[in-house]
Amino acid sequence: MPKTNLSTSKSNSPLNAALARIPAKFQKRIILTYLEHKQRHKEGKYGPAGIAAGKFSETILRFLQYQLTSSHIPFNQKIPNFANECQKLIQLSKTSGTESERIVIPRALVFIYTLRNKRGIGHIGGDVDANPIDSITIARIANWIICELIRIHHNLSLEEAQAIVDALSTRDIPVIWEVAGKKRILKNNLDFKQQVLLLCYQDSQNGVLVEDLLQWTEYSNPVMFRKSVLVPLHQNRKVEYDKESEIIYISPFGIKEVEEVILK
Secondary structure, three states, X not given: OOOOOOOOOOOOXXXXXXXXXXXXXXXXXXXXXXXXXXXXXXXXXXXXXXXXXXXXHHHHHHHHHHHHHOOOOOOOOOOOOXXXXXXXXXXXXXXXXXXXXXXXXXXXXXXXXXXXXXXXXXXXXXXXXXXXXXXXXXXXXXXXXXXXXXXXXXXXXXHHHHHHHHHOOOOOOOOEEEEOOEEEEOOOOOOHHHHHHHHHHHOOOOOXXXXXXXXXXXXXXXXXXXXXXXXXXHHOOOEEXXXXXXXXXXXXXXXXXXXXXXXX
């Protein structure tokens, strides 16, 4: 693969450099919402991931409007009908821009937006929890959209664009894997205290049952789990251990450790 010169950006970030030819007011928002979705998806926080995906889609739509028509819906103004606005781009003449920006990306955006809104990322009910599947699907499509923008605006092949995205270490592998009614942490270097914090972080509002934490972490001794893992976390104010209800709630200190140490 030929070497790619991405020195057009002052930023040291490969993504900033790769999208440097996109106007700054769009570029910053695209990167922010893209990385926000990737992070929340990896954390297993599907509600926040869906919100970020919606913002990502709206930002891409506005950029495409600007790119193809030289005007766009202002960022402080609500998009009246997302699907209709995408359809307007699809109906533009061939001379307006690349086929990918006129047709393919808008259709991809409609799919993301529909999945996010109609399926309701973070929805409750049904026999199968579709949140992880929905989130993975959205993440892959968002990846492809970023690759397309890099390819078009930096004159790269799709393979070169994918290599840049892969280099960001933002692959679609969540930290927490939900399988057969259980949760498994896919980060192998975490001790049991860190695992507890991460599992509680995913459901910071409702808390997590001690019984579930025991099962998910596969700690063999319930007594020692409470004594050596939960009590120290409680004493350090990283969790609130409610012994009466046997529910663990993560504290602001615990959240900080997850975001700044465990997930970094």
